[in-house]
Amino acid sequence: MATAQTRTLSRVMMAPAVIVLLIWMIVPLVMTLWFSFQNYSLINPMMTGFAGWGNYLYVIGDPSFTQSLINTLILVGGVLIITIVGGTLLALLLDQPIWGQGILRIIVISPFFVMPPVAALIWKNGFMHPGYGMLGHLWKAFGLQPVDWFNQYPLFSVIVIVAWQWLPFATLILLTALQSLSEEQREAAEMDGANAINRFYYIIMPHMARSITIVILIQTIFLLGIFAEIRVTTGGGPGYASTNIAFLVFRTGILSNDIGAGSAGGVVAVIIANIVAIFLMRAVGKNLDA
Amino acid sequence: MARTVPASTRIGFTALAWLIALLLFSPILWVLLTAFKTEAEAIAASPTFLPQNFTLENFAAVQDRSDYFKHATNSIIVSVGSTLLGLVIGIPAAWAMAFAPTKRTKDVLMWMLSTKMMPAVGVLIPIYLIFRDLRLLDTVHGLTLIMTLINLPIIIWMLYTYFKEIPVDILEAARMDGAELWNEIVHVLVPMAVPGIASTLLLNVILAWNEAFWTITLTSGRAGTLTAFISSFSSPQGLFLAKLSAASLLAIAPILLMGWFSQKQLVRGLTFGAVK
Numbered sequence: 001m002a003t004a005q006t007r008t009l010s011r012v013m014m015a016p017a018v019i020v021l022l023i024w025m026i027v028p029l030v031m032t033l034w035f036s037f038q039n040y041s042l043i044n045p046m047m048t049g050f051a052g053w054g055n056y057l058y059v060i061g062d063p064s065f066t067q068s069l070i071n072t073l074i075l076v077g078g079v080l081i082i083t084i085v086g087g088t089l090l091a092l093l094l095d096q097p098i099w100g101q102g103i104l105r106i107i108v109i110s111p112f113f114v115m116p117p118v119a120a121l122i123w124k125n126g127f128m129h130p131g132y133g134m135l136g137h138l139w140k141a142f143g144l145q146p147v148d149w150f151n152q153y154p155l156f157s158v159i160v161i162v163a164w165q166w167l168p169f170a171t172l173i174l175l176t177a178l179q180s181l182s183e184e185q186r187e188a189a190e191m192d193g194a195n196a197i198n199r200f201y202y203i204i205m206p207h208m209a210r211s212i213t214i215v216i217l218i219q220t221i222f223l224l225g226i227f228a229e230i231r232v233t234t235g236g237g238p239g240y241a242s243t244n245i246a247f248l249v250f251r252t253g254i255l256s257n258d259i260g261a262g263s264a265g266g267v268v269a270v271i272i273a274n275i276v277a278i279f280l281m282r283a284v285g286k287n288l289d290a
Numbered sequence: 291m292a293r294t295v296p297a298s299t300r301i302g303f304t305a306l307a308w309l310i311a312l313l314l315f316s317p318i319l320w321v322l323l324t325a326f327k328t329e330a331e332a333i334a335a336s337p338t339f340l341p342q343n344f345t346l347e348n349f350a351a352v353q354d355r356s357d358y359f360k361h362a363t364n365s366i367i368v369s370v371g372s373t374l375l376g377l378v379i380g381i382p383a384a385w386a387m388a389f390a391p392t393k394r395t396k397d398v399l400m401w402m403l404s405t406k407m408m409p410a411v412g413v414l415i416p417i418y419l420i421f422r423d424l425r426l427l428d429t430v431h432g433l434t435l436i437m438t439l440i441n442l443p444i445i446i447w448m449l450y451t452y453f454k455e456i457p458v459d460i461l462e463a464a465r466m467d468g469a470e471l472w473n474e475i476v477h478v479l480v481p482m483a484v485p486g487i488a489s490t491l492l493l494n495v496i497l498a499w500n501e502a503f504w505t506i507t508l509t510s511g512r513a514g515t516l517t518a519f520i521s522s523f524s525s526p527q528g529l530f531l532a533k534l535s536a537a538s539l540l541a542i543a544p545i546l547l548m549g550w551f552s553q554k555q556l557v558r559g560l561t562f563g564a565v566k
Contacts (some may be wrong), residue, residue, distance in 0.1 A: 008384035017383035028413035113549035228502035249411035270412035277407040
């Protein structure tokens with residue numbers, strides 16, 4: 001093949017995608033960075049000029065920032081732990097010889113397709129509402145006082161909703177990985193007298209490591225930006241009890257119209273995501289080379 | 291597959307699996323059942339499982355309240371439009387990377403995926419201001435543009451993995467037989483790529499349909515999609531459980547059906563073929 005020609009053709013074919021993504025990445029990021037050093041409020045037009053590190057000091061010094069950061073980590077970490085552990089157990093169960101496996105797969109994956117605001121509203125009103133929710137009825141049936149989940153355990157409630165949405169995804173991916181494990185390998189181990197725990201530890205776990213990495217990567221990408229679930233349930237409250245970084249930036253920049261401080265928060269969010277990204281991309285890059 | 295286990299073990303596993311699956315499914319079941327109940331029944335102190343007075347009035351009420359069909363139309367335009375636009379940009383790029391890779395192809399792919407790691411809040415404010423100045427706020431085409439950009443990396447990755455699996459030998463054989471480049475593309479490559487392109491299309495429509503961050507922040511009434519429409523139910527206008535369920539059911543049903551049919555491809559697509 002005429003390699004020079006192919007190379008040119010391939011450059012031309014890639015150009016639109018590369019250019020569009022470059023613009024998408026650079027323009028808003030540079031603007032966010034620029035705004036973050038400006039005094040810029042949509043409410044108070046008198047506030048102008050260079051702010052230096054003012055916005056950053058304001059954002060980072062604000063107790064709500066520290067809390068949002070901690071909440072973000074708890075939210076991502078909590079959902080990851082629940083979905084990975086739960087997903088592994090559920091995948092192991094669904095991989096057993098059971099009746100109706102095909103239908104079960106479909107039922108189990110369903111929550112993944114429910115749009116986040118709907119998921120949040122179902123849980124808020126149908127399940128966790130102290131008066132009308134199913135959990136409230138259940139508590140009453142046992143003679144207990146219904147729990148006002150979103151006021152008493154706001155962050156935990158959000159974690160439950162998000163975990164419900166992502167558990168199916170983790171389960172499906174891990175189940176697919178499990179099913180690709182060759183039967184002979186398992187049987188050979190069984191013949192050699194490996195018990196269930198040993199088989200899980202020495203055969204299944206190493207086989208699943210790669211899929212678990214992928215699940216962590218994909219979920220983390222989405223979990224860092226959890227927004228709708230918080231918006232329609234707690235609104236970030238009470239106080240800042242369930243505010244994550246994404247919601248904090250939205251609240252500061254868009255609701256309070258403080259562009260400067262909101263942008264500073266955005267820059268911090270980007271930095272956090274990048275730290276996470278570096279680790280994840282390394283892991284995935286290694287895994288995908290195979 | 292053909293593992294022999296005692297029937298009792300099998301029954302035990304089956305029962306446990308169904309119990310857990312139904313528990314996970316119960317919120318969706320709740321929506322399905324509540325949507326056909328009257329408001330009074332939905333908030334009754336002693337809940338009923340099946341609707342006692344089966345009614346369709348909730349669906350009519352949802353339409354009256356804030357025009358479901360307009361929001362559904364917006365959702366369809368934005369999710370289908372952004373996916374098609376993404377495919378137009380993504381297919382050539384993925385094609386080039388799969389069939390004419392250079393030393394840097396892997397880096398380019400990694401970089402593209404990394405743009406997906408950029409948190410939306412990091413760019414929300416500039417996009418909001420740019421959209422305001424260009425009068426793109428609360429417009430369907432503005433939203434379609436954003437949705438294309440956020441899903442483009444996934445589209446390219448998915449297509450790349452699918453294209454990668456097309457054996458190069460077949461291309462070479464076609465060339466040996468004297469096929470022109472154009473014929474090669476139309477008669478050999480396209481037919482083999484169609485399933486991959488179809489899965490990519492399907493999954494990205496699902497992702498775009500459910501996207502909530504940008505629809506909530508960039509639209510208000512006019513260009514609102516179903517995610518924005520549903521979010522408006524969170525405001526404290528009383529607890530209309532039955533109507534909320536009807537609206538929710540209408541919003542999730544199309545994608546739930548699509549998802550069920552495409553769940554096999556979903557694994558391959560969403561993990562970029564890394565899990566098979």
